[in-house]
Amino acid sequence: MKRVVIVGGGFAGVSCARRLTSNPGVHVTLIDKNNYQQFQPLLYQVATALLGPGKAGFSLRSLLRGHANVDVKLAEVVSANLTTRTVETADGKKYQGDFLILAAGAQVNFFGTTGADKYAYPLYSLRDAELLRSRILMLLESVDREPSLIEQGALNFVVVGAGPTGTETAGSLGHLIETAKKDLYNSLEWTKAQVFLVDHGHTVLNGFSKKSQEYAVGKLERQGVQIRFGVAVEEVHSGHVLLSDGTRILTRTAIWAGGLKASSLSDALGIQTGRGGRIDVQPDFSIAGFPGVYALGDFANITGADGPLPQLASVAQQAGYYCAHHIAAAIAGKPGKPFHYFDKGIMAMIGRNAAVAELGKKRHEMTGPIAFAAWLGVHALLLIPNRAKIEAFLDWAWDYFGGSNVNAVLDRPEQVAVNWQADEEKQMLQKIG
Ligand SMILES: Cc1cc2nc3c(=O)[nH]c(=O)nc-3n(C[C@H](O)[C@H](O)[C@H](O)COP(=O)(O)OP(=O)(O)OC[C@H]3O[C@@H](n4cnc5c(N)ncnc54)[C@H](O)[C@@H]3O)c2cc1C
Numbered sequence: 302m303k304r305v306v307i308v309g310g311g312f313a314g315v316s317c318a319r320r321l322t323s324n325p326g327v328h329v330t331l332i333d334k335n336n337y338q339q340f341q342p343l344l345y346q347v348a349t350a351l352l353g354p355g356k357a358g359f360s361l362r363s364l365l366r367g368h369a370n371v372d373v374k375l376a377e378v379v380s381a382n383l384t385t386r387t388v389e390t391a392d393g394k395k396y397q398g399d400f401l402i403l404a405a406g407a408q409v410n411f412f413g414t415t416g417a418d419k420y421a422y423p424l425y426s427l428r429d430a431e432l433l434r435s436r437i438l439m440l441l442e443s444v445d446r447e448p449s450l451i452e453q454g455a456l457n458f459v460v461v462g463a464g465p466t467g468t469e470t471a472g473s474l475g476h477l478i479e480t481a482k483k484d485l486y487n488s489l490e491w492t493k494a495q496v497f498l499v500d501h502g503h504t505v506l507n508g509f510s511k512k513s514q515e516y517a518v519g520k521l522e523r524q525g526v527q528i529r530f531g532v533a534v535e536e537v538h539s540g541h542v543l544l545s546d547g548t549r550i551l552t553r554t555a556i557w558a559g560g561l562k563a564s565s566l567s568d569a570l571g572i573q574t575g576r577g578g579r580i581d582v583q584p585d586f587s588i589a590g591f592p593g594v595y596a597l598g599d600f601a602n603i604t605g606a607d608g609p610l611p612q613l614a615s616v617a618q619q620a621g622y623y624c625a626h627h628i629a630a631a632i633a634g635k636p637g638k639p640f641h642y643f644d645k646g647i648m649a650m651i652g653r654n655a656a657v658a659e660l661g662k663k664r665h666e667m668t669g670p671i672a673f674a675a676w677l678g679v680h681a682l683l684l685i686p687n688r689a690k691i692e693a694f695l696d697w698a699w700d701y702f703g704g705s706n707v708n709a710v711l712d713r714p715e716q717v718a719v720n721w722q723a724d725e726e727k728q729m730l731q732k733i734g
Pocket of ligand 1: 308309310311312313314332333334335337338339340341342343344345376377378379404405406407424425466564565566597598599600612613614615617618648
């Protein structure tokens with residue numbers, strides 16, 4: 302029996318584990334610091350209270366159930382010896398494999414921006430999304446009781462970074478405001494609510510076509526999102542953000558969609574890391590000099606036939622499937638086949654019933670409801686169990702087209718409490734006048 306240890310139960314790790322379990326000569330140990338797979342493409346909808354957390358997190362044990370040759374371990378891996386293919390967890394346990402697969406994904410990168418690590422809300426994990434949702438709801442509840450808090454920026458939301466995550470989040474906030482205005486918090490002074498989208502570049506959705514970008518900007522502006530191009534966020538404080546042109550925006554919610562780097566495990570491997578702190582891999586995802594060790598998904602710098610591949614769920618998933626076949630071939634003493642990425646394209650949602658999609662390698666462009674439907678189809682395919690595919694597809698479609706209620710449960714009040722009396726902020730407000 303060959304032992305395979307997989308670190309990370311995301312798109313890459315889970316697809317690899319599932320494919321390997323069909324091989325009776327293999328035993329898989331999948332280790333993750335969460336006991337669920339998080340579906341990152343939907344985090345912004347959880348964060349803006351449009352979906353419940355249960356629709357963006359799937360139990361790893363359920364995803365892998367029915368296979369006797371797989372173990373799931375809830376643990377954080379803190380170091381790895383690539384020569385012996387052994388990992389150690391925070392509680393001191395060691396796991397050694399004939400093959401070791403590192404698929405620990407990515408984490409937020411604040412690029413050293415002052416105060417961002419303390420005050421900004423990143424959007425990379427399900428926990429991040431739940432915290433942000435609670436923060437937004439906490440502010441709405443606070444303003445409902447005390448309208449004067451609006452003057453302290455309580456209804457200003459600043460999204461940092463206009464890539465797909467920032468653009469989708471800004472659009473979704475616009476939509477949340479529309480819904481909350483009508484259905485939930487109808488006594489709030491909504492005309493004073495503002496959503497800002499800030500980017501040091503000069504367009505949204507970098508990497509998309511001009512047509513998609515223009516469509517997205519038009520949609521966002523119609524939803525009232527104020528776009529600030531050509532400025533960087535220099536500082537994030539508890540009550541405001543400072544832009545590089547000197548503008549101060551009072552806010553209690555700076556949402557960080559400004560960039561990613563490899564998960565911190567990459568620093569504990571004792572090897573030189575590449576772009577974005579990720580692990581440079583060979584065409585078969587192995588790490589040079591360490592036979593039997595592989596890095597996949599957002600944890601790796603993967604090169605396809607036309608150059609570096611982006612950090613996308615479909616890249617991670619296909620890499621996971623490929624790696625499983627590659628290992629099965631190695632066990633059988635057969636040569637592995639080269640990896641070919643099947644490019645389904647790129648897409649982003651801008652708001653209810655509005656999306657941009659550039660499908661396939663030729664980037665066939667679509668906008669509007671048809672692009673939204675394409676988004677639903679492609680993302681449902683990323684789900685693993687068929688039942689989850691069908692359920693999620695129906696849920697997303699219902700939630701989005703059907704106009705379901707905002708998921709307004711403030712479930713983490715202690716963690717998102719706002720200190721309206723903080724000295725630093727009081728002084729700042731006095732200075733601003
Ligand atoms: C907000 C957001 C929206 C996105 N939207 C899209 C989209 O619409 N379409 C798309 O294709 N892609 C999208 N992406 C990108 C996509 O989600 C990633 O490319 C994909 O999740 C990468 O898969 P992965 O398996 O490499 O990593 P992940 O899915 O991040 O999984 C990594 C796993 O490793 C675990 N882990 C990390 N460190 C440790 C450790 N030390 N010990 C144990 N476990 C650990 C984590 O808990 C996690 O479960 C989005 C990403 C974000 C952040």
